[in-house]
Amino acid sequence: MADKLLTQHNDVEGSHTLDVYRSLGGYSALEKALTMTPDGVVDEVKKSNLRGRGGAGFPTGMKWSFMPKAPTFPDGRPKPKYLVCNADEGEPGTFKDRLLMTRHPHMLLEGMIIAAHAIGASRGFIYIRGEFVFEIKRVEDAIVEARKMGILGKKVLNTDWSFDLVVYRGAGAYICGEETALLNSLEGKRGEPRLKPPFPAMVGAFGMPTCVNNVETFCAVPTIISNGAAAFAAIGTERSGGTRLFCVSGEIEKPGVYELPLSINLRDLIDHCGGVLGGKKLKAVIPGGASAPMLSAAEIDVAMDFDSLAKAGTMAGSGGVIVISEDTCIVAVAARLLKFYEHESCGQCSQCREGSHWLARMFARIEAGGGTDADLDAIAGICSNMAGQTICAFADAVTGPALSSVRKFRHDFEEHVRLKRCPCKPEGHVVRHDHHASAML
Amino acid sequence: MTTSEAPAKPKLTIDGQAVEFQPGDTIMKAAERARMDGTIPRFCYHPGLPVAGTCRMCTVEVEKAPKLMTACSTPAADGMVVLTQSDRVRKSRSGVMEFLLANHPLDCPVCDQAGECSLQDYNYEYGPSKSHFVEDKRVWKEATTKRLSDKLTLNMNRCIHCERCVRFTEDVTKTHELLMDNRAWRKELTTALDEGLFNDYQGNVADICPVGAITFNDFRFHKRVWFLKEKTGICDGCAKGCSIYADEEKDTVYRYRARFNKDVNDHWICDEGRVSFHTYQQADRIVQPLLTAGSTLNATSWETLVPWFTNELKKARRVLILIGTDASSEEAATIAQVLPSFSSADFVVRSWNGTGDGVRTSADDAPLDHLLRRRDQTSNTRGIEGLGIKPWNEAQDQNFDLAIYFRSGRATLPPSMAAKEIAWGVFSLAEAQRFAAVLPGLSTLEKFGTYTNCDQITQSFETVVKGLGGSASVRKILDGMKLKSNTPVREVAGDTI
Numbered sequence: 001m002a003d004k005l006l007t008q009h010n011d012v013e014g015s016h017t018l019d020v021y022r023s024l025g026g027y028s029a030l031e032k033a034l035t036m037t038p039d040g041v042v043d044e045v046k047k048s049n050l051r052g053r054g055g056a057g058f059p060t061g062m063k064w065s066f067m068p069k070a071p072t073f074p075d076g077r078p079k080p081k082y083l084v085c086n087a088d089e090g091e092p093g094t095f096k097d098r099l100l101m102t103r104h105p106h107m108l109l110e111g112m113i114i115a116a117h118a119i120g121a122s123r124g125f126i127y128i129r130g131e132f133v134f135e136i137k138r139v140e141d142a143i144v145e146a147r148k149m150g151i152l153g154k155k156v157l158n159t160d161w162s163f164d165l166v167v168y169r170g171a172g173a174y175i176c177g178e179e180t181a182l183l184n185s186l187e188g189k190r191g192e193p194r195l196k197p198p199f200p201a202m203v204g205a206f207g208m209p210t211c212v213n214n215v216e217t218f219c220a221v222p223t224i225i226s227n228g229a230a231a232f233a234a235i236g237t238e239r240s241g242g243t244r245l246f247c248v249s250g251e252i253e254k255p256g257v258y259e260l261p262l263s264i265n266l267r268d269l270i271d272h273c274g275g276v277l278g279g280k281k282l283k284a285v286i287p288g289g290a291s292a293p294m295l296s297a298a299e300i301d302v303a304m305d306f307d308s309l310a311k312a313g314t315m316a317g318s319g320g321v322i323v324i325s326e327d328t329c330i331v332a333v334a335a336r337l338l339k340f341y342e343h344e345s346c347g348q349c350s351q352c353r354e355g356s357h358w359l360a361r362m363f364a365r366i367e368a369g370g371g372t373d374a375d376l377d378a379i380a381g382i383c384s385n386m387a388g389q390t391i392c393a394f395a396d397a398v399t400g401p402a403l404s405s406v407r408k409f410r411h412d413f414e415e416h417v418r419l420k421r422c423p424c425k426p427e428g429h430v431v432r433h434d435h436h437a438s439a440m441l
Numbered sequence: 442m443t444t445s446e447a448p449a450k451p452k453l454t455i456d457g458q459a460v461e462f463q464p465g466d467t468i469m470k471a472a473e474r475a476r477m478d479g480t481i482p483r484f485c486y487h488p489g490l491p492v493a494g495t496c497r498m499c500t501v502e503v504e505k506a507p508k509l510m511t512a513c514s515t516p517a518a519d520g521m522v523v524l525t526q527s528d529r530v531r532k533s534r535s536g537v538m539e540f541l542l543a544n545h546p547l548d549c550p551v552c553d554q555a556g557e558c559s560l561q562d563y564n565y566e567y568g569p570s571k572s573h574f575v576e577d578k579r580v581w582k583e584a585t586t587k588r589l590s591d592k593l594t595l596n597m598n599r600c601i602h603c604e605r606c607v608r609f610t611e612d613v614t615k616t617h618e619l620l621m622d623n624r625a626w627r628k629e630l631t632t633a634l635d636e637g638l639f640n641d642y643q644g645n646v647a648d649i650c651p652v653g654a655i656t657f658n659d660f661r662f663h664k665r666v667w668f669l670k671e672k673t674g675i676c677d678g679c680a681k682g683c684s685i686y687a688d689e690e691k692d693t694v695y696r697y698r699a700r701f702n703k704d705v706n707d708h709w710i711c712d713e714g715r716v717s718f719h720t721y722q723q724a725d726r727i728v729q730p731l732l733t734a735g736s737t738l739n740a741t742s743w744e745t746l747v748p749w750f751t752n753e754l755k756k757a758r759r760v761l762i763l764i765g766t767d768a769s770s771e772e773a774a775t776i777a778q779v780l781p782s783f784s785s786a787d788f789v790v791r792s793w794n795g796t797g798d799g800v801r802t803s804a805d806d807a808p809l810d811h812l813l814r815r816r817d818q819t820s821n822t823r824g825i826e827g828l829g830i831k832p833w834n835e836a837q838d839q840n841f842d843l844a845i846y847f848r849s850g851r852a853t854l855p856p857s858m859a860a861k862e863i864a865w866g867v868f869s870l871a872e873a874q875r876f877a878a879v880l881p882g883l884s885t886l887e888k889f890g891t892y893t894n895c896d897q898i899t900q901s902f903e904t905v906v907k908g909l910g911g912s913a914s915v916r917k918i919l920d921g922m923k924l925k926s927n928t929p930v931r932e933v934a935g936d937t938i
């Protein structure tokens with residue numbers, strides 16, 4: 001396996017402190033970046049083929065280049081530009097950002113300061129998922145350390161440029177991981193995705209041009225600057241450079257966060273993690289967080305980069321790999337995931353608000369043995385009325401597990417309908433589902 | 442010689458028809474300008490509110506765009522080709538309808554919105570004939586008739602979460618009383634405070650609610666809307682003169698609704714104005730000629746009252762004609778000119794307002810808030826001033842032996858004007874006690890004419906309903922006086938001066 005770029009110092013004692021981080025070469029990338037022009041930094045990141053690690057996989061350098069150079073208010077005063085870190089890691093099956101924030105908070109800060117220099121931001125926000133109490137403390141401590149050392153605040157590293165960071169705690173909504181919902185939440189509004197255009201690069205946080213990137217994306221920036229774009233691009237595929245933090249969970253021998261080249265094959269990744277738990281037969285894999293359509297055991301001979309997975313009809317998403325063995329009821333998995341989405345839809349678009357609820361109720365009913373063949377036929381229609389019809393990609397995410405599970409494991413669903421119970425559970429087992437309307441209201 | 446061509450206006454094509462638009466227009470706005478928005482259904486979009494783009498009902502197909510676009514939020518572009526009725530579009534709308542109706546109670550037979558409900562109309566046009574939804578419907582048990590304020594009732598089960606109401610209190614009244622609680626399918630409309638709504642424009646919330654979720658208590662369950670005839674009118678509740686629809690059946694008005702007028706009231710009217718028509722339909726309004734007999738007012742006939750009135754004018758030496766600033770300009774001009782011709786007495790014509798804690802002239806008027814309401818609660822102060830009629834100065838204009846007070850129901854009762862006072866127009870029984878006679882006149886709803894509003898905009902209004910009971914127009918009474926006979930006054934609907 002190739003070298004690690006982000007997590008090579010995972011096991012170093014005190015890696016989260018400024019002293020240790022500096023002793024391992026930390027903040028040298030920032031020093032180098034400050035000698036470069038902002039455009040030079042953007043070009044370097046462009047050349048590295050770094051793509052956003054939050055889920056959409058948008059080329060980072062290109063995103064930065066969308067930021068206006070010198071925006072002004074109508075009266076001619078210069079507009080501030082903001083940099084936002086999306087640390088609202090909420091995708092089920094994803095737990096890489098919390099590792100980075102726990103062990104390497106200064107790497108995140110360094111990446112953000114370099115990015116701020118590149119886009120000309122005066123202030124940054126780190127929007128951290130509210131449940132990450134420990135990680136929030138770590139990042140806040142790191143910010144205090146960095147301020148003390150003159151790395152953050154007025155005159156960054158004795159240059160004429162000032163930049164400071166603020167940590168903002170999320171309040172527990174999955175949808176706030178969507179960048180415009182995050183911006184609304186940051187502004188103190190309901191966390192609901194915004195209509196686009198305008199895109200955040202034009203009208204972002206508090207109406208100012210804003211660039212939003214994921215924790216892992218920022219953490220990849222220092223190594224790109226230190227070791228050069230070419231070295232980063234050399235790892236991975238032609239259109240997607242670098243390593244990726246894969247979060248492997250589910251029925252796997254050695255679950256955890258694995259930093260591996262983007263181009264790794266899914267089959268090799270599972271083997272690398274010790275194979276399916278207890279040597280069981282593989283049934284399915286969710287390759288990129290809960291929103292990614294499932295792959296059946298026959299489909300896992302696929303590279304884990306953005307393009308290959310898209311070609312395979314799923315997505316690389318957030319890098320959360322969930323392994324499912326033959327002993328697990330796929331209907332139960334889908335029903336549980338849909339219950340999550342039913343709970344987390346922001347509720348502004350008609351299709352998503354009503355559809356996520358409808359599908360969750362239907363899948364729960366099928367799992368409990370109350371399904372009919374007509375239900376199985378209706379699912380595709382409901383999903384096609386949801387996907388691509390709404391403001392954000394949440395509705396598409398809902399259809400991921402719903403559609404892929406029925407398409408690829410239709411036999412399992414038909415068995416539920418035929419037997420009027422879950423065949424994976426002992427006879428007489430009652431599937432509990434508290435979806436009844438009055439129970440929730 | 443060179444000719445300069447005006448730059449061609451940008452155009453887009455909607456359903457095969459080229460439509461000019463202005464820079465900054467959305468597809469919906471461009472379609473509205475061309476009056477082609479009838480084929481674009483909408484729930485969350487309202488021309489008077491910020492765009493939300495959430496109901497997804499107004500999606501249209503835009504050539505070269507991979508996804509369907511919402512007409513309400515997509516900027517129009519030169520050369521854009523838009524289809525509002527393609528198969529893809531209709532399928533998407535059908536999907537939205539199925540989702541919206543999945544948890545809707547479908548209680549149209551007992552819903553007051555039935556007949557003017559967007560959900561009904563669009564379902565007829567786009568909805569699937571049959572739903573796949575077989576789950577239990579979402580039910581807010583506590584909220585089938587939740588009180589939002591003393592004016593509004595909420596039935597949350599009917600709500601389609603378009604949030605027009607929320608945006609109205611955020612962006613129009615800026616009072617922020619309404620908000621959505623919770624998330625996803627459990628998202629529930631609620632008020633920020635226990636007191637509920639407190640703004641003065643709540644009726645608009647019921648107006649803009651596209652379904653039967655929010656209804657206006659004053660109208661709720663009073664009349665099925667398909668019995669109502671929509672008539673246009675002007676609210677005479679204050680100097681703003683908002684454009685309204687007055688919905689009536691069999692000469693009874695059941696409600697006012699705001700009528701769009703960008704120069705006056707935009708899409709809104711205030712609550713006070715919205716229920717102001719009740720004044721003219723109350724049981725204590727005098728709709729029969731009254732004449733004094735000793736200390737009491739007794740019912741009489743026009744045949745008796747008109748000659749009596751003419752005779753009183755002839756007997757008098759110095760007469761005050763006091764015209765309420767709620768009279769139409771035509772009424773005021775006619776009375777001021779014609780009445781003195783019946784007598785050789787000395788006539789003084791003055792105006793009276795008295796509303797809003799002592800408004801006398803237009804100079805005393807002022808806005809009460811950032812929207813519509815005015816201190817002057819009569820409809821034609823500027824129009825009366827335009828006729829050269831001055832306000833009554835109690836200190837200077839004195840020593841009358843007869844005073845005639847004409848008003849149309851809004852101006853207050855002036856202090857005592859003369860030994861003998863005659864009331865003419867719209868009065869309640871309680872108000873009439875001090876007068877020697879009452880000549881019942883027409884309210885704004887029952888006549889036509891013009892009012893000039895606080896911004897010097899002169900608007901004409903039409904007759905909505907027939908005069909109540911025996912109330913007569915100014916013209917009928919003056920005609921009767923001219924004939925000097927006891928010819929019965931024949932009342933014709935819609936007749937004024």
